[in-house]
Amino acid sequence: MSQKEKGVNVQVLLRCRPFSDDELRSNAPQVVTCNDHMREVAVSQNIAGKHIDRVFTFDKVFGPSARQKDLYDQAIIPIVNEVLEGFNCTIFAYGQTGTGKTYTMEGECKRSKSGPNGELPAEAGVIPRAVKQIFDTLESQNAEYSVKVTFLELYNEEITDLLAPEELSKVSLEEKQKKQLPLMEDGKGGVLVRGLEEEIVTSANEIFTLLERGSAKRRTAETLLNKQSSRSHSLFSITIHIKEATPEGEELIKCGKLNLVDLAGSENISRSGAREGRAREAGEINKSLLTLGRVINALVEHLGHVPYRDSKLTRLLRDSLGGRTKTCIIATVSPAVHCLEETLSTLDYAHRAKHIKNKPEVNQKMMKSTLIKDLYGEIERLKAEVYATREKNGVYIPKDRYYQEESEKKAMADQIEQMGLRIENHQKQYDELNGRYIEQVQQCSDLSNKLDTTQKNLKKTSELLAYTEDELKKFQYTVKEKDYIISEQKKAENALAHQACVLRADLEKALQDNASLFLKIGREDKLSSDNRAVVNNFQAELAQQVGYLCNTVATSLSEQNEHLQCVEKLCHSFLGVHDKVVLDLRKKVADLRNLYISHIEAVQNVVRLHKAGSDDVLEELASLISSNGDSIQESSLSTQQGELAVFARDLRNRFNVSVEQIKDISDRSQEFVDKLFKESKKLEDFASEAEQMQMNCIADFRKSFEEQSRSDSEKLIADMTTLVSDHIRRQMDLVDEKLVDLRQSSVNSKTFLDKHVSTVGEIMSHAKRKWESFCVQAEKENKDTADYSAAKHCRMELLMQQSVSTAGSALEHVKSTHKAVNEKGSKHVSASMSLISNARDSNEQHDMEINSARVAAEEDVAKNSEDLYEQFDVMSAQERESIAGMLNVVNNHSNTLKTFREDHAGQAASIEDKARETFQQHYRDYEPSGNTPVRCEPDVPSKGTIDSLRSLPMESLLEEFRENNSSEHFEAAKELKPSLIPRSPLSALN
Numbered sequence: 001m002s003q004k005e006k007g008v009n010v011q012v013l014l015r016c017r018p019f020s021d022d023e024l025r026s027n028a029p030q031v032v033t034c035n036d037h038m039r040e041v042a043v044s045q046n047i048a049g050k051h052i053d054r055v056f057t058f059d060k061v062f063g064p065s066a067r068q069k070d071l072y073d074q075a076i077i078p079i080v081n082e083v084l085e086g087f088n089c090t091i092f093a094y095g096q097t098g099t100g101k102t103y104t105m106e107g108e109c110k111r112s113k114s115g116p117n118g119e120l121p122a123e124a125g126v127i128p129r130a131v132k133q134i135f136d137t138l139e140s141q142n143a144e145y146s147v148k149v150t151f152l153e154l155y156n157e158e159i160t161d162l163l164a165p166e167e168l169s170k171v172s173l174e175e176k177q178k179k180q181l182p183l184m185e186d187g188k189g190g191v192l193v194r195g196l197e198e199e200i201v202t203s204a205n206e207i208f209t210l211l212e213r214g215s216a217k218r219r220t221a222e223t224l225l226n227k228q229s230s231r232s233h234s235l236f237s238i239t240i241h242i243k244e245a246t247p248e249g250e251e252l253i254k255c256g257k258l259n260l261v262d263l264a265g266s267e268n269i270s271r272s273g274a275r276e277g278r279a280r281e282a283g284e285i286n287k288s289l290l291t292l293g294r295v296i297n298a299l300v301e302h303l304g305h306v307p308y309r310d311s312k313l314t315r316l317l318r319d320s321l322g323g324r325t326k327t328c329i330i331a332t333v334s335p336a337v338h339c340l341e342e343t344l345s346t347l348d349y350a351h352r353a354k355h356i357k358n359k360p361e362v363n364q365k366m367m368k369s370t371l372i373k374d375l376y377g378e379i380e381r382l383k384a385e386v387y388a389t390r391e392k393n394g395v396y397i398p399k400d401r402y403y404q405e406e407s408e409k410k411a412m413a414d415q416i417e418q419m420g421l422r423i424e425n426h427q428k429q430y431d432e433l434n435g436r437y438i439e440q441v442q443q444c445s446d447l448s449n450k451l452d453t454t455q456k457n458l459k460k461t462s463e464l465l466a467y468t469e470d471e472l473k474k475f476q477y478t479v480k481e482k483d484y485i486i487s488e489q490k491k492a493e494n495a496l497a498h499q500a501c502v503l504r505a506d507l508e509k510a511l512q513d514n515a516s517l518f519l520k521i522g523r524e525d526k527l528s529s530d531n532r533a534v535v536n537n538f539q540a541e542l543a544q545q546v547g548y549l550c551n552t553v554a555t556s557l558s559e560q561n562e563h564l565q566c567v568e569k570l571c572h573s574f575l576g577v578h579d580k581v582v583l584d585l586r587k588k589v590a591d592l593r594n595l596y597i598s599h600i601e602a603v604q605n606v607v608r609l610h611k612a613g614s615d616d617v618l619e620e621l622a623s624l625i626s627s628n629g630d631s632i633q634e635s636s637l638s639t640q641q642g643e644l645a646v647f648a649r650d651l652r653n654r655f656n657v658s659v660e661q662i663k664d665i666s667d668r669s670q671e672f673v674d675k676l677f678k679e680s681k682k683l684e685d686f687a688s689e690a691e692q693m694q695m696n697c698i699a700d701f702r703k704s705f706e707e708q709s710r711s712d713s714e715k716l717i718a719d720m721t722t723l724v725s726d727h728i729r730r731q732m733d734l735v736d737e738k739l740v741d742l743r744q745s746s747v748n749s750k751t752f753l754d755k756h757v758s759t760v761g762e763i764m765s766h767a768k769r770k771w772e773s774f775c776v777q778a779e780k781e782n783k784d785t786a787d788y789s790a791a792k793h794c795r796m797e798l799l800m801q802q803s804v805s806t807a808g809s810a811l812e813h814v815k816s817t818h819k820a821v822n823e824k825g826s827k828h829v830s831a832s833m834s835l836i837s838n839a840r841d842s843n844e845q846h847d848m849e850i851n852s853a854r855v856a857a858e859e860d861v862a863k864n865s866e867d868l869y870e871q872f873d874v875m876s877a878q879e880r881e882s883i884a885g886m887l888n889v890v891n892n893h894s895n896t897l898k899t900f901r902e903d904h905a906g907q908a909a910s911i912e913d914k915a916r917e918t919f920q921q922h923y924r925d926y927e928p929s930g931n932t933p934v935r936c937e938p939d940v941p942s943k944g945t946i947d948s949l950r951s952l953p954m955e956s957l958l959e960e961f962r963e964n965n966s967s968e969h970f971e972a973a974k975e976l977k978p979s980l981i982p983r984s985p986l987s988a989l990n
């Protein structure tokens, strides 16, 4: 239990005043010594040979030398600080008249106004110092606040407002002074004084003025002990409201209240010298103080009823005594011997009050808006009252009747309180009796059960007894008839008596056994209840474990979702890589295409150049021929012209064929490039299709997986053990199936890619082959052309040699032409060769690039597939782990259940065995046996006789009886050998 719940003790201080002038003059001996340091007060005196020596310890002790400031600084400052924190605090001054209560509380009030520096005089008491501290603190905090004070006097159980303005009416001063204020319940468990003036003050000086005004009004009466002694209680209250702002900017009002109570003198009436008119006064004062004492006693002794309502003082201070207020009592004593009796009484009283426990609570802070609303409500209520008073349309009743009704109301409230207490007591008694009744009913049922068992046992025993009696009778009858076996009969009689005795002993034992059986049954019941508790615990544990399992399943689901998201991410990254590779491939293909186009253009340019060169040569040749026409013979020239024309035509034709072939090559290259484009387009389409398929597949897989997981987890909670295994299997199947699908799709993709790559390879090799064949053919044709040219050249040479004589200069021209043709031919061949080698190089490079792109793409695909597989493997491993964890939990449960069942079964079996054993023992005990202890009656034969009889051989006895023809004797003999007789011995013999 926390300190707050236990409560906080009322703080009790003791103050001993110095000797007064009168006491000093009369040289009164000192009986009270204070040890401020040890917080102890010692009282010692010899009165009529009786030595009084007592020591009291308090929370704080202030000796005669203690100044007002010392007491305030040490004891009151913390209390005022708590008021400023929002607590309600009360400070009482209690003690005999003239011991310094008023001095402690008020001090020299008239001189207590602050000086120029705001200092208080040294004699200022608790009230002015507290007021100053409050205002100083509030001003130093720069807080927004409001301070209200009330000052009332309680005299003869009548409350007077000491701050009420003096009315200028015709009523006498006495009447004015007697103007009482009613005490009412405020509906919140507290009390309020109706019509009590609440003065709002803004400075300490204002309070001092009010205090002086109130003090002057206080009723005083001369007594023998103290000329200025106050015969009334006074209550000065300061209520502080401080505005605070929360970090959210909300305005809150903190409220604290300080009650400063100067009680009337606690001395004996006779000692105070009050007489006649004062007797009532003293009586009433005592009533309040007596009630205060009774309240303190009730609180200290924790009595059910605390008589707060018995006096107005205790009603007003109810919250300060055992309530939520922090309370401090300052007990004042005189050191002089003539006050010894009162001093001891005060010390005892204060020491008792130390044990009162309050439960201080800080006042709840109010919202400013709520406070304003409350105040509006109050204003409305007061307005209504004022209106009712002015218009006289309220309820008016004579004063006497009002007071009578008030007192009746009070009496009724008291009655209600007492009835409530009685009801509480009755309820407690009822609960107690009910408990006892239930106990008695239980005992009764136990006893009736016992009685039933005992009656059954008794019935059996009486049957046995009756049977034995019958046998005895028969035996007696036989004895009468047959005198000669008298002695035997006696023995048999004794044996029967002995048997009865044994039976009785057995019966008693059976009763004892019954008792022990009941005890055992009781123990068994306890064990059952323990078992039940264990079962309950187990159930709770099981429920908890199921909760854990649910959590695990939920966690597993979330993990699965995470895994799926991972897979999705991985697929995305894979597709990204895939896209990148495709893009690269496309780019490379485009580059290759550009390269091809540029090569073709180069070839075309070469062809054009070649053609242009050839045309130039032909023109040159033509011009040469025409220029040499005159010098060459008509016939040979015409022949040569014809041959040259044929040669030129052939050459042109061959060039045309060569151009056609090159065009064809270019077309085929174009076709090849187009095919390549188509293939790459197909590849791209396939890649996007594969991507789409994979995405769809993953989405479907995820959806079905989620659905499956969700439904499985729901079912799992309903029927864990079965469904966990199903769930695992299904998940495994699903995962495997999906893995197989994915693997298959990825294998398909790979195959498709391989196929296409091989197709591309084939196309490339085909193109290469074609290109090579074209190259070979072009080379061959070029060679042919060169051969043809060489042949023609020879022919030309021949023709030229024939015409050398006639066309010497033409020969030179022809030679140069021949040389030029040769040059052009070799240039053409070398250009074609370089073209072929370039084309071959670029083709090879192209092949290499395609191969490397293919390899890279394959590697990427393989790597991503591997990653994907790995990821799936990790996922399935994690899945398997979480499922294994769940299975473990389930196994643990089933093991616990199994162990529990085994334990329970073992316990039940042992209990059953014990019970069975007990019953068996019980029934065995009924069976007469040689070991049964024998309790003999005085006329029963001794153990020795019985033993000797028992030791007789059975056969000889039987023989004897047979000889005597006496069945009775035979039976008796049988009876005497009980150990040989079965459970129903006589019936067996019969």
Ligand SMILES: Nc1ncnc2c1ncn2[C@@H]1O[C@H](COP(=O)(O)OP(=O)(O)OP(=O)(O)O)[C@@H](O)[C@H]1O
Residues within 6 Å of the ligand: 016, 017, 018, 020, 064, 095, 096, 097, 098, 099, 100, 101, 102, 103, 104, 226, 228, 229, 230, 231, 263, 264, 265, 332
């Ligand atoms: N500690 C003290 N130091 C000096 N003088 C004191 C002290 N205590 C009390 N006195 C003086 O004793 C006289 C009686 O004190 P006070 O009137 O406060 O007694 P009281 O207990 O209030 O009496 P009553 O019950 O009649 O009101 C006063 O003149 C006061 O100055």
